[in-house]
Amino acid sequence: MVVSPNGNKISDATVRRLSKYYRSLKYAYDRGMRTISSQELADMNTLTAAQVRKDLSFFGAFGRRGLGYYVADLQRNIARILGINKTWNVALVGAGNIGRALIDYDQFRQQGFLMKVVLDNDPDKIGKVYHGIEVRDFANVEEEVKKGKIKIAIVAVPAQFAQGVVDRLVECKVRAFLNFAPITVQVPDGVFVRNENMAIELEALSFALTNRREPRRTLGE
Amino acid sequence: MVVSPNGNKISDATVRRLSKYYRSLKYAYDRGMRTISSQELADMNTLTAAQVRKDLSFFGAFGRRGLGYYVADLQRNIARILGINKTWNVALVGAGNIGRALIDYDQFRQQGFLMKVVLDNDPDKIGKVYHGIEVRDFANVEEEVKKGKIKIAIVAVPAQFAQGVVDRLVECKVRAFLNFAPITVQVPDGVFVRNENMAIELEALSFALTNRREPRRTLGE
Numbered sequence: 258m259v260v261s262p263n264g265n266k267i268s269d270a271t272v273r274r275l276s277k278y279y280r281s282l283k284y285a286y287d288r289g290m291r292t293i294s295s296q297e298l299a300d301m302n303t304l305t306a307a308q309v310r311k312d313l314s315f316f317g318a319f320g321r322r323g324l325g326y327y328v329a330d331l332q333r334n335i336a337r338i339l340g341i342n343k344t345w346n347v348a349l350v351g352a353g354n355i356g357r358a359l360i361d362y363d364q365f366r367q368q369g370f371l372m373k374v375v376l377d378n379d380p381d382k383i384g385k386v387y388h389g390i391e392v393r394d395f396a397n398v399e400e401e402v403k404k405g406k407i408k409i410a411i412v413a414v415p416a417q418f419a420q421g422v423v424d425r426l427v428e429c430k431v432r433a434f435l436n437f438a439p440i441t442v443q444v445p446d447g448v449f450v451r452n453e454n455m456a457i458e459l460e461a462l463s464f465a466l467t468n469r470r471e472p473r474r475t476l477g478e
Numbered sequence: 479m480v481v482s483p484n485g486n487k488i489s490d491a492t493v494r495r496l497s498k499y500y501r502s503l504k505y506a507y508d509r510g511m512r513t514i515s516s517q518e519l520a521d522m523n524t525l526t527a528a529q530v531r532k533d534l535s536f537f538g539a540f541g542r543r544g545l546g547y548y549v550a551d552l553q554r555n556i557a558r559i560l561g562i563n564k565t566w567n568v569a570l571v572g573a574g575n576i577g578r579a580l581i582d583y584d585q586f587r588q589q590g591f592l593m594k595v596v597l598d599n600d601p602d603k604i605g606k607v608y609h610g611i612e613v614r615d616f617a618n619v620e621e622e623v624k625k626g627k628i629k630i631a632i633v634a635v636p637a638q639f640a641q642g643v644v645d646r647l648v649e650c651k652v653r654a655f656l657n658f659a660p661i662t663v664q665v666p667d668g669v670f671v672r673n674e675n676m677a678i679e680l681e682a683l684s685f686a687l688t689n690r691r692e693p694r695r696t697l698g699e
Contacts, residue, residue, distance in 0.1 A: 270491055272685050276678045284662075301662070339681050340688030347680070358579035364660055364677035370684075409683055433683040435676070439585055441505075441522070449686040451679040455656070456585035457497045458672040459568070460560050462630055462654040463591075464493050465670040467561030 265315045274312050275335055277302050282332040294325035341369050346406045348374040348431070350422050351413035352382045352392045355437055359411060361388040373405040395422070402429040413437040423450075486536045495533050496556055498523050503553040515546035562590050567627045569595040569652070571643050572634035573603045573613045576658055580632060582609040594626040616643070623650040634658040644671075 281301040285293055295306040295313075302309075313319055313331075316338050320326045336342040347370050349356050359365070360372055376395040377383060383394050393401055401407070410431045414422055419438035426434070427448055434450045436442055444450055502522040506514055516527040516534075523530075534540055534552075537559050541547045557563040568591050570577050580586070581593055597616040598604060604615050614622055622628070631652045635643055640659035647655070648669055655671045657663055665671055 267685075267689070269682065272682050273678060275685070276675075276681045279681075280660075338685070338689075340684035341681055345680075345684055345687075354579040354582055358575040359676070361575055362676065364675055365680060367660075368677045368681060370677065370680045408687065409680065433687050435679050435683060439501075439588075447690065449683055449690075451682050453676055453679050454497075454585055455580070455583065455674055456589045456591065457494060458656050458674050459566075459586060459591045459630065460497045460500075460562055460589060461490065461493050461672050462656060462670055463561035463566055464488075464496070464559070466566075466629065466654050468488070468559075469668065469670075 267315060271312050271315065272339075274302070274304070274308070275339055278309070278312070279332060279335045279339065279341075282328050282335070286328045286332065290328055292325045293328050293331070295320065297325070344369040344371050345408050346371055346373045347409045347411060348372075348376060348402060348405060348407040348426075349411045349413060350376045350395060350398075350426070351415075351437075352377040352379075352385070352387060353413060356411075356413035357387050359413065360390055370409070374401045374407060376401060395425075398425055399429050402426070402431060407431060409433040409435065411435045411437070412442075416440045488536060492533050492536065493560075495523070495525070495529070496560055499530070499533070500553060500556045500560065500562075503549050503556070507549045507553065511549055513546045514549050514552070516541065518546070565590040565592050566629050567592055567594045568630045568632060569593075569597060569623060569626060569628040569647075570632045570634060571597045571616060571619075571647070572636075572658075573598040573600075573606070573608060574634060577632075577634035578608050580634065581611055591630070595622045595628060597622060616646075619646055620650050623647070623652060628652060630654040630656065632656045632658070633663075637661045 278298055281298055282293070295309040299306045299309045316334070319331050319334055333342070347365070349359060349372055352375055360375060365372065372390060375387065375390050375392045376398060377392050378395040382392045385392050408431070410426050412419055412422055412434055416438045419436060419440055420442050423434055423442045423444060427444060432448050434442070434444070436450055436452050439454060441452065442450055499519055502519055503514070516530040520527045520530045537555070540552050540555055554563070568586070570580060570593060573596055581596060586593065593611060596608065596611050596613045597619060598613050599616040603613045606613050629652070631647050633640055633643055633655055637659045640657060640661055641663050644655055644663045644665060648665060653669050655663070655665070657671055657673050660675060662673065663671055
């Protein structure tokens with residue numbers, strides 16, 4: 258269970274919004290804003306000001322009535338809450354199409370997620386260098402995880418191998434997984450998994466296109 | 479605004495869960511289940527049965543008291559609701575690392591999202607063939623969108639080009655975008671954008687690792 262410092266259970270949706278606020282604050286700061294209101298933060302994310310205030314209230318009192326939030330302060334606080342005020346060493350398992358694209362994914366590096374180790378079991382891939390990182394043999398996963406001080410693993414292997422890969426990494430004390438394989442992997446208590454399935458975003462679009470309310474037409478048209 | 483057939487506003491979170499139910503039903507069916515309860519569907523997604531029933535109730539009455547849902551029926555109904563009971567022609571703009579990985583992304587094809595057109599403005603990429611699709615010149619976007627009957631565009635270009643690309647596609651009557659660029663793009667009413675940022679999932683993991691409640695230790699330990 259994930260709880261805030263003052264004991265509230267925090268939903269996935271709240272965490273997602275914190276990530277968005279963090280980006281909005283960065284954007285605002287880069288454009289010279291030094292204070293920001295909950296309404297402004299809400300508008301940047303198509304939310305209500307009440308939602309913004311509620312999300313932030315789980316973690317403390319950051320704003321000042323009538324003034325709003327100091328942009329830099331709030332950004333720093335959210336970074337701390339999200340645990341991105343430090344760097345995290347990440348391992349990638351699976352150097353296929355998706356995996357190789359992720360090795361060099363700017364957004365990871367910018368947020369402090371450092372790709373330290375890339376593993377595969379394909380002899381054709383082991384030893385190859387992608388974006389400056391050499392692919393190593395998954396057979397040596399224990400040593401690689403230890404040496405690389407890996408805290409988070411990204412799993413980009415075919416569906417039938419995903420559970421086995423995760424099980425092995427859990428044995429190696431990895432406690433957090435971003436899973437790209439199209440299956441739900443099982444993990445013990447205290448281990449966290451997020452599933453990345455980009456088709457789900459496209460489904461949200463096909464849903465929107467299918468269910469949108471057509472603009473009202475007047476009789477005159 | 480996206481509304482259900484019976485007039486309810488549907489939240490992003492509900493749409494996301496529908497996508498998950500769809501996958502669970504597929505999984506259940508493949509394993510021989512022919513009926514399923516809201517509790518079973520909930521358990522497969524770490525939700526409550528009440529949540530499952532509420533989400534589905536927006537769209538109609540699918541279950542039978544005491545019996546649950548027919549797996550195949552419910553799957554078909556959710557596919558229709560999500561608009562994935564048909565295929566959608568998709569264009570990709572930007573044939574860089576991420577873009578090239580997406581051309582061949584199984585999950586898109588399996589859900590009926592067909593990559594028909596790949597566009598770039600880089601002379602070194604135009605004419606190259608990736609996974610059987612030739613990269614064409616973005617300068618001809620209008621013709622390509624028309625010829626390809628494109629309904630959804632995936633934007634995988636550097637941040638500074640994303641808004642321009644989206645504006646041009648909106649002019650070409652594309653109404654739905656999956657944006658991989660790390661900026662918020664502005665679109666007119668009636669146009670839908672989803673932002674894909676894989677770092678946000680890693681942030682949810684760093685949040686979980688940072689804020690997890692440690693297992694209770696007894697005095698004996």
